[in-house]
Amino acid sequence: MPWTRRLSEPRSAVYAAAVTALFAVEETILRFGGEVGTAPDSGGPAAAGAGADTLVIAVILALLTTVPLALAPIHLASSAVLITLASAFSLTPFHALTLAGVAAQAAVLCQLAWSGSRLLAYAPLPVFVGCAVATVGGDSLWERGIAVALVALAPAAVALGAVGRGRTTTRAHSAAAQAVADTLHEHAARGERARIARELHDVVAHHISMISVQAETARLTTQGLPAEGAKRLLAIGDTARAALTEMRRLLGVLREDAGTGGGRKPQPALDQLMELVDDARDAAGAATRLIVRGRVVQLDPGVGLTAYRIVQEALTNARRHAPGAAVDVELRYTASDLHLRIRDNGPGPGTAAPGRDRPGAAERDSRGVAVARAPETGHGLVGMRERAAMVGGELTTGAAPGGGFVVNVRLPVPAPGESA
Numbered sequence: 001m002p003w004t005r006r007l008s009e010p011r012s013a014v015y016a017a018a019v020t021a022l023f024a025v026e027e028t029i030l031r032f033g034g035e036v037g038t039a040p041d042s043g044g045p046a047a048a049g050a051g052a053d054t055l056v057i058a059v060i061l062a063l064l065t066t067v068p069l070a071l072a073p074i075h076l077a078s079s080a081v082l083i084t085l086a087s088a089f090s091l092t093p094f095h096a097l098t099l100a101g102v103a104a105q106a107a108v109l110c111q112l113a114w115s116g117s118r119l120l121a122y123a124p125l126p127v128f129v130g131c132a133v134a135t136v137g138g139d140s141l142w143e144r145g146i147a148v149a150l151v152a153l154a155p156a157a158v159a160l161g162a163v164g165r166g167r168t169t170t171r172a173h174s175a176a177a178q179a180v181a182d183t184l185h186e187h188a189a190r191g192e193r194a195r196i197a198r199e200l201h202d203v204v205a206h207h208i209s210m211i212s213v214q215a216e217t218a219r220l221t222t223q224g225l226p227a228e229g230a231k232r233l234l235a236i237g238d239t240a241r242a243a244l245t246e247m248r249r250l251l252g253v254l255r256e257d258a259g260t261g262g263g264r265k266p267q268p269a270l271d272q273l274m275e276l277v278d279d280a281r282d283a284a285g286a287a288t289r290l291i292v293r294g295r296v297v298q299l300d301p302g303v304g305l306t307a308y309r310i311v312q313e314a315l316t317n318a319r320r321h322a323p324g325a326a327v328d329v330e331l332r333y334t335a336s337d338l339h340l341r342i343r344d345n346g347p348g349p350g351t352a353a354p355g356r357d358r359p360g361a362a363e364r365d366s367r368g369v370a371v372a373r374a375p376e377t378g379h380g381l382v383g384m385r386e387r388a389a390m391v392g393g394e395l396t397t398g399a400a401p402g403g404g405f406v407v408n409v410r411l412p413v414p415a416p417g418e419s420a
Helices: 002-007 010-035 044-064 067-071 076-091 099-115 118-122 125-134 141-221 227-257 270-284 301-321 379-390
Strands: 288-293 327-333 337-344 361-364 370-373 394-399 405-412
Touching: 010 044, 010 067, 010 099, 044 067, 044 076, 044 099, 067 076, 067 099, 076 099, 076 118, 076 125, 076 141, 099 118, 099 141, 118 141, 125 141, 141 227, 270 288, 270 301, 270 327, 301 327, 301 337, 301 379, 301 405, 379 394, 379 405
Parallel strands: 288 327
Antiparallel strands: 327 337, 337 405, 361 370, 370 394, 394 405
């Protein structure tokens, strides 16, 4: 309600109080001013003095029913109490309530309801009803009309203020909910654009590049290749290179929208695992070994990236929770799976520092090693488990036999021609 908000401003409240007070005093003088000039045969000076006293009291009450509006921005409850008491005394027994006073009373009650003080706003209504009933037997039709106007306008003003507050609250809640929804949608969209950019760069761009290289190799190395075949292979290579150029432009747009910048550094894979282990050894100042068992096979880019990120997070956890502990990173290739085992010789989950993501109930992994599944409290362990699950793998963590902490991961290795 715009006018209610304006009355909450000090300058507007003072202006409203001044205007209503002016009208109230003018109305009071018009109603009671004639009593001051009472003729001598109607009572003489005594009657004139009584008329003057009545006028003074009426003017004071007129001011008390309007001037406290100026206090509304500072202390609304005090303003409402002063105006309500003055209105009640003006109505009975002095019968001096003005239309301006009724308007001021309605305005302050509406403000009370709009500010949330509905109980205080409704409290004067029974008093007004009682005062109106007391004026029923009076001789003045004007006084009865004023009383009826007050009884009718007061509850209407309270209801109007309550409705206005409800609408304001609803709009505020709707605006806040919409802002939150827009923010979440934008974050989700940026995350999706970043994910698409990574997938395009790591997988699609790799395969298109291979198409270009293979087409060029076939054109240059195939003996007795017809001219038309060489032309077709050249066209394939040119098309693949053009597709790569367009994809780089698309990746730049996606990464700028996702807030990740325009960098095109490829995502790491297990080929860079030795560099990761060397960096971890230099950073921790402790022994860190990489152990590879089995026949190494070429992994799907998604599986390779998952394995690299899990090892990276496990080494970070070991450096944070077991500083100075030796760490072994073991890769074991089988016909259908890649097994990762990252173990440190630190204090283990039982004596970990507060907040360390290593407690849990004992269980057995795929190799029969007793480990413990960590609770879903640490973002690092949860993130590793989610990465493994995305490529169809499994991850368990817990106390290692003989002490320390171990992370065991099984990632499927698709057969040739099979997608992950």
